[in-house]
Amino acid sequence: MASQVDMLFFTLLAMSVAVVVVIAGLIVYFGYKYRRRPENLVADQIQGSMRLEIAWSVIPLLIAMGIFVWGARLYFEMASPPAQARDVYVVAKQWMWEFQHQDGMREINALHVPLGEPVRLTMVSQDMIHSFFVPAFRVKQDVLPQRYTTAWFQATQPGTYHLFCAEYCGTLHSGMVGDVVVMAPQDFQTWSSQGDAETPAEAGEHLFAQFGCINCHKADNSGRGPALAGVFGRTVTFADGTTTVADENYIRESILNPDAHVVKGYEPIMPSFQGQLNEDQLLQLLAYIKSLGAKQP
């Protein structure tokens, strides 16, 4: 991705250098040639030229549209992580970054990732708006309170890279920095097997039982709420006939504000869990529900 972004950036750079050279060149050339001298005291009164006006409106417009399409395609690619990407859950708060890996490792202000494997970040803030920015990977995404945003990258060179908070978030904003450490896959394997922590999905499974979700959302669909296996990423239909794709933010809303959208065929009886779960736990529940999808045949 970095090289693709740079390709567009340097194309724009070449183009703008050309434009600046032409404009500055013309100003200097006309400016010298038509400077006021005794033999050039009177200017020629040129009103303008429709042909030129059209030319220098239409040509830049066409070029601009080309850049627009190019930039938009990159942006779409940035918004679509590969399906097999490795999950990292991110909680941002004043003024630190917390990461939890799909295989259980947790870290603060450092993010270890394997070389060459796409990494998908599911991020949420506990307070202000922050922004996850790794310049070397050309990735930046605001991290919002009460709402998940996602981003992804794939490291192509081992090394340690800057992680910055790019959205001003208060006093120590400039201290909200960290390192992204890119390791060879086998080194990463060793690193990530040091811990014996639960994976987020396992932790989520425990929460699912502990908070009693399991009493209604029964696996065999015999409960008062729908079974959740395979729900992630699926289109769900609501009582009022509207539909949505069950993404991270839909799952979040269903836990915290279940009455907002009630699935067709079910009663609005689920209580809200607002205030009972912290951001970590919500992400773990999300990871669990996503893992149910993966187990589907």
Added chain:
Amino acid sequence: MSAITLPRQDTYLNINYGIRSWLLTTDHKRIAILYLVSITLMFVIGGAAATMMRIELFTPASDLVDAATYNKLFTMHGIVMIFFFLVPSIPAILGNFILPLMLGARDLAFPRINLLSWYIYMLGAGVTLWALIAGGVDTGWTFYTPYSTASPTHVVAATVGVFIAGFSSILTGLNFIVTTHKLRAPGMTWFRLPLFVWSLYATSLILVLATPVLAITLVLVAVERLFHVGIFDPALGGDPLLYQHLFWFYSHPAVYIMVLPAMGVVSEIIPTFAHKGLFGYKVVAISSIAIAVLGFLVWGHHMFVSGMSLHAALMFSAFSYLVAIPSAIKVFNWTSSLYKGSISYDTPMLYALGFIGLFTIGGLTGLYLAALGVNVHVTDTYFIVAHFHYIMVGGSVMGYFGGLHYWWPKMTGRMYPEKWGRAAAIIIFIGFNATFFPQFILGFEGMPRRYAAYPPEFQFLNMLSSLGAVLLGIGYILPALYLIPSLWFGKQAGPNPWDATGLEWKTSSPPPANNFEKIPVVTTGPYHYPGKQDKVG
């Protein structure tokens, strides 16, 4: 050297004396001078904050000031420079003075409202300055929620100050619109209007239509802080992205509030110093209106990484390219206006040419930011800081200084020392580039904006930038050192020192209180110079 005394002549300056005659004046020219003094003061305050920031950024650690202070400095710099310098500078000072003269009018349509605008501005500035002095604000000039709801600093007072100043903008805009419609001299048709009038008209439309949205947004922030009503703060059930939409709905058009008037100034200076009509007059005039209209459709380009929907991002990116076209057209027309001209290089012309160069770079880098895939990398970095300073300082401030030097003889009746004028223009141009060009590279390399401390590998470029700022600062101080003495020692300007064509040059300098002995009758276009009529293409 002794002061040169002019033969007694009735002017707006000597018609009466005393502080009351100024504070209760309804003469647009005197009100312009009131604005000149107060806005210059704000420029000094905003500049002082920038100076502190650049000194702090000379080294990577936050050692001169701590992070909290640094945050207050960039907030103060932004609020003061944008709301109290850039937005009002050209319209309220130069526009106020020159617009009625250009139209052949005796004053603005509503002279008392004009004075009221100045008092409102002063009140807004006073409240904001109080907030800044009483302990400061640390939200950035953007007041982004939820931080502005949570920040322990003087957010309410600062937003109230900006809110109040907004009414000054709205009233000035209304005044200009009505004046342009109603008070044009006989024969002054729309396509005989000088381009400065066209651009002030376009600016006024934005002032009147966009400022109320900012006002409402800031009120909502204050209400949320004071009464804990959830509007923007998600902890209270609000939506922080709603704030960003509302804020940029004003603040993107505000970019054009700041730059359109400067474009107008440049469109006046070039014909005067090339002794010829502006190439493509009508196209340039219409493009001002096009910018004003299209400028309302692009606000979302400030939010490409905020989590907005892909479709919205596509629309905002596409419209952002559209709004670039009328600006590009202007640049091509200004450049072509030099062709077969008879060009002299007095101080205003140096500023105008500098404007074209810097505005071109600012505009081109806007294309990078409008490209979605590139925006993701460079937004919220020094790239964007450099970009908008090229537009607002390289563009608007160059335009303002150009206009100030261009109309100074008209406003004061005196000339400034030309050599000093040119030297300052060149120093500002070099100092500006030295300060802000390195910031493009810093941004591409990934240095985020609003950082009190930064990793050491960014130090070299930051040092260059800070050294450039020293030069730029000297450049900005110089005009004060020769313009003020010119009030007493400058040589007499006469009605038309630049051999210019606008109606403002048909009356004496400084003009009499009622502007014209006799209202002129207009029979030609605005830039009617002698010379053979030629056609291109």
